[in-house]
Amino acid sequence: MGFLDTLIKKSKQAIGYVVVLGVFNSLLNGGLLIFINSTIAGKPFPVFPQYNWLIFIVIVTASLVCSRYFQAYMIRLTNNILFDFELTILTKLRHASYEDFESLGNEKVYTAINDTKVLAHAPEVFMNAFNAFVVILCCFGYLFWIAPLGAAFVLLVMAALLVFYIVRNKAIEADLNRQRDLQNVYYKHLEDLLHGFKELKMSIVRNLSIFDNFLIKNREAGRNISIGTSVKYMDNELIGSYSWYIVMGITMFVLPVMFHLDIAKTSAFLITILYLIGPIAIILTLVPTYTAVKISVQRLNVFDSMLDALDSHTAATVNLAEEPFDSIRFEGVSYRYDKGKEQGFHLEPFDLAIQRGEIVFVTGGNGSGKSTFGYLLSGLYRPYSGKIYLNDREISDKNYVNYSDSMSAVFTTNYLFNDNYDGFELTAANEQLSEYIELMDMGKILKLDGEQKTLGKKYSKGQQKRLALIYALLENKEVIVLDEWAAEQDPRFRRYFYQQVLPLLKEKGKTIIAITHDDDYYDCATRIIKFNYGKIVSDSPVYAGKVVEN
Ligand SMILES: Nc1ncnc2c1ncn2[C@@H]1O[C@H](COP(=O)(O)OP(=O)(O)OP(=O)(O)O)[C@@H](O)[C@H]1O
Incomplete structure (x- = not known):
């Protein structure tokens, strides 16, 4: 069975359980938000108002238990998938013919092992994103319920800021690819340095050339790109975090004037927006994870097809070793x-x-x-x-x-x-x-x-x-x-x-x-x-x- 098949099969087994648990937990989180906002606004919970503190403890405890089960389940699922992947790689390698092993090369095996790690964590990232999405839906549902026009305005501003953030991040990707290409060349020269150390020590020209013309030039280019991308990243992260202040500023100063929100509704908006920071950050991790998963799947498919062709070579065994040689x-x-x-x-x-x-x-x-x-x-x-x-x-x-x-x-x-x-x-x-x-x-x-x-x-x-x-x-x-x-x-x-x-x-x-x-x-x-x-x-x-x- 291929890597993607294993991933889909294992994820399918988990999906029902995880979705129910995730949705329930997200609803609890949403409930908690409404509870906090109502309490701040001086509107106690309509049922058993004298036991509000108890209801609060029950919701928090239920959410904790739910989160604990969800996380533990995902940890087990991720590690089981990783175990299956490692087993697949080792089994395929064991059965590969020497010719195919020769054409495959050691680096592809190491890359495949790293790729399986990316893939094994994918269900966890996507399920976390799904849960975050449910929380975001609950939050916006709540905002639309208390002030539909204000909520639509906030949604619009947030969507615009999000698109701006994603577009800027995409621009950094091209630099990252250049950085990766440089890194691959760097490793090749580093391999020459480590494996050919004796030979380098025997020639001043060779020794100088590998350092000056290859290693140093490569590292200089790497450093410059790295500074550029890191600054762009930092700017993006700052834009990301300060965008929240823009949204909060609009909520505090624009919404009350434009849509006549009273203090209770404005504070409910503010708390909900603060509540949204975590889930939206999780959703944002989806973009790089999706790209990494896509690349890993492509590479693993190549690895898989190279070794699958060989599995048939060693389909069965007939014991010849026990016969006396003639x-x-x-x-x-x-x-x-x-x-x-x-x-x-x-x-x-x-x-x-x-x-x-x-x-x-x-x-x-x-x-x-x-x-x-x-x-x-x-x-x-x-x-x-x-x-x-x-x-x-x-x-x-x-x-x-x-x-x-x-x-x-x-x-x-x-x-x-x-x-x-x-x-x-x-x-x-x-x-x-x-x-x-x-x-x-x-x-x-x-x-x-x-x-x-x-x-x-x-x-x-x-x-x-x-x-x-x-x-x-x-x-x-x-x-x-x-x-x-x-x-x-x-x-x-x-x-x-x-x-x-x-x-x-x-x-x-x-x-x-x-x-x-x-x-x-x-x-x-x-x-x-x-x-x-x-x-x-x-x-x-x-x-x-x-x-x-x-
Ligand atoms: N993995 C390979 N892929 C492509 N060509 C190869 C490969 N291994 C060897 N060759 C080629 O096959 C030819 C025969 O190589 P082989 O190693 O069998 O020679 P040999 O007689 O054992 O030589 P030597 O006495 O130098 O060990 C050589 O020309 C070599 O370039």
């Missing part, structure tokens, strides 16, 4: 980053079969398509054309999740998690863990005190890769995909990895597909597949340590 077969598989627009890189259609127990090295120059192939192999990318079979079972949208789950992978840009999501036993009692730590020569660095959530993150690049491989091995999957795993290892460990670790893993029944540039160790593979400009140009077995070219 083979992976590619039939006429191709891949395009541009999805058929004839531009950009594409992998030409290829056939390939990888059997259990093989150690396959995937080689080729930079940009030849090795990592793209690695993503296809591990199920993160889905073929543009052709089919993939695992153990002779065709992989379809329904079992892609399980296909990926049937293997472990360490990618070039691997990520070590902050928590033990796999539920590994990270203690010295785990013999398998101790064995892998030793295999990766990490015994001196990794201390297993039994309390840790993870084995840590603050390691050198090579150590992080070793740790990632330890985690991958702990998964006990039969197929392991490695993308330039040994690139960051020192020469001694690299040799040890190719000549001892890989054969040991093969002995344990693992099938390894390693993307590599390490041609010194091609003899450690059982097969070498070479890519060139998106094509497999050779597929050679290795016999007795020699690559047999075909």
